[in-house]
Amino acid sequence: MTQSMHRSHRVAGALVGSAVGDALGAPFEFGPPGQLTARFPVPARGARTEMCGGGSLGWAPGEFTDDTQMALLVATSLVDNAGPDLADVFARFTRWADANPPDIGNQTRAVLSSGRPWDVAAAEHFARSGHAAGNGGLMRTTPAAIWFSRAGTEATMDGARRISALTHGDPSAGEGAAILHELMRVALEGGDPLDAVEPALALVAEEHRDRWATVLDPAWTPADATESNGAVWPTLGQAMWALRTGRDFAEVLRLVVDLGGDTDTVACVAGGLAGAVFGMGGIPSRWASALHGRVPGHGEKLWRLADLQQLAAALDGAAQQSYDPGVIPRIGPAEVLPGIWAANLDGARYSEQDFAVISLCRLGEPFEHELQRMAYVADNEHNSDLDVVLADVLEDMAALRAEGHRLLVHCHGGASRTGLVLRAWLMRTEGMAADEATAHVAARWPHLGLWNASFTAALDRLAVQSPGADRP
Ligand SMILES: [Mg+2]
Known part of the structure; x- marks a missing residue:
């Protein structure tokens, strides 16, 4: 985690991180505490990961x-309309609710199926029931938090309140969404969201401030909660407690899922914030790569990791990149090291399907392979979290090799990023020095590219950290 991390890494991390939390927590929803760690006492980096699916609703592994x-x-409403159109958001929600999604909150369903107009439905439900402080408005905040973040504190807090109020008439739920928007804005700018709590609380409507200040106090722990985490206050309180307590993205998510209860939603909120703080590269690739899902009532589109990354960029105002690698000559796969094959993008795409594929570039259309990890590395000098990503990739490779999989490492050209991982693998498993590993790979893979000085620097750091002792 560095201050110099490119904003786009944080933006992608926020949206992908929230979806990862949702999918990771889903199998454990409404269960007792401690389930994730009981089932996975150590990181599960082989073919079967903590993205295990199941639960009472029978989710597929990685399904959000x-x-x-x-x-x-x-x-999609924000992007399609180039801004907030609340009636349109509500109409999209209603179409979704009408399609009977497998999971839908009680308050949300009651409001969306009431048949009342968008601008009165939630308020009328709240006036009737007196209950509307569930966490259903908080859980969906990440996209709008990205969208409004560039407009500043007041605009993003106001936008949060208005979108929350579409389904949750209790203003306290809206204040929670407003706080979360502001914390996310600060995190996306490279600040510490923990430092942003107090100034955000000062902007909360007075009658709701104390209750929010209680759950966001640095001394608050989940044991202090006075209601279940289906309510809005402990949801944000638990997410912030995990962010204060966890050392990295994976630990933050493990902490919240292990709290039990509304695990998908609390992990979704925590994952959005942690993703903004630790960046896309901080999210374990075994989790991000498994992400997928459809949106009932809105076509058959299957949303996957690359779609979420593109959408995150669009929400932040980046030009939509339609990623088409064009026609490139196929290189590989070739076995470069024992059990480790290398290729370029097309060589990997059309390779035998029993390869476990380690992808180090954007893909365009997804592969057909059953086992694929997509790591977030750019072919330039701006990977602020390169050490974290590299460690994650090497650990996964070791676990997959231990299970007997043939590994296929590739990037777009098969040269620089592929070469980085092959060289690092040799240093790790054979205890080679960096230049020894480089010579070894160069002799067996003529496509090796050495133009990224930051990659060589990362190998030097790797040599300092694990001089051959840390063999998988
Ligand atoms: Mg859910």
Whole structure:
């Protein structure tokens, strides 16, 4: 985690991180505490990961739930309309609810199926029931938090309140969404969201401030919660407690899922914030790569990691990149090291399907391979979290090799990023020095590219950290 991390890494990390939390927590929803760690006492980096699917609703491994489905409806509405159109967001929600999504919050369903106009439905439900402080407005905030972040504190807090109020008439739920928007704005700018709590609380409507200040106090722990984490206050309180307590993205998410209860939603909120703080490269690739899901009532489009990354960039005002690698001559696969093959993008795409593919570039259309990890490395000198990504890739490779998989490492050209990982693998497994590993790979893979000085620097740091002792 560095201050110099490019904003785009944080933006992608926020949207992908929230969806990862949602999918990771979904199998454990409404369960007792401690389930994730009981089932996975150590990181599960082989073919079967902590993205295990199941639960009472029978999710597929890596499948996201209503939290992300609703977030995608907000996101696509913002992008399609180039700004907030609340009636349109509500119409998208209603179409979704009418399609009977497998998971939908009680308050959300009641409001969206009431048949009342968008601008009165939630308020009328709240006036009637007196209950509307569930976490259903908070869980879908990430896209709008990205969208409004560039407009500043007041604009983003106001936008949060208005979108929350579409389904949650209790203003306290809106204040929670407003706080979360502001914390996300600060995190996306490279600041510490923990430092942003107090100034954000000062902007909360007075009658709601104390209750929010209580759950966001640095001394608050989940044991202090006075209601279940289906309510809005402990949801944000638990997410912030995990962010204060966890050392990296994976630990933050493990902490919240292990709290039990509304695990998908609390992990979704924590994952959005942690993704903004630790960046896209801080999200374990075994989790991000498994992400997928559809949005009921809105076509058959299957949303996957690359779609979420593109959408995140669009929400932040970046030009939509339609990624088409064009026609490139196929290189590989060739076995460069024992059990480790190398290729360029097309060589990997059309390779035998039993390869476990380690992808180090954007893909355009996804591969058909069953086992694929997509790591976030750019072919330039701006990977602020290169050490973290490299460690993650090497650990996964070791676990997959231990299970007997043939590994296929590739990037777009098969030269620089592929070469980085092959060289690092040799240093790790054979205890080679960096230049020894470079010579070894160069003799067996003529496509090796050495133009990224930051990659060589990362190898030097790797040599300092694990001089051959840390063998998988
Ligand atoms: Mg859910």
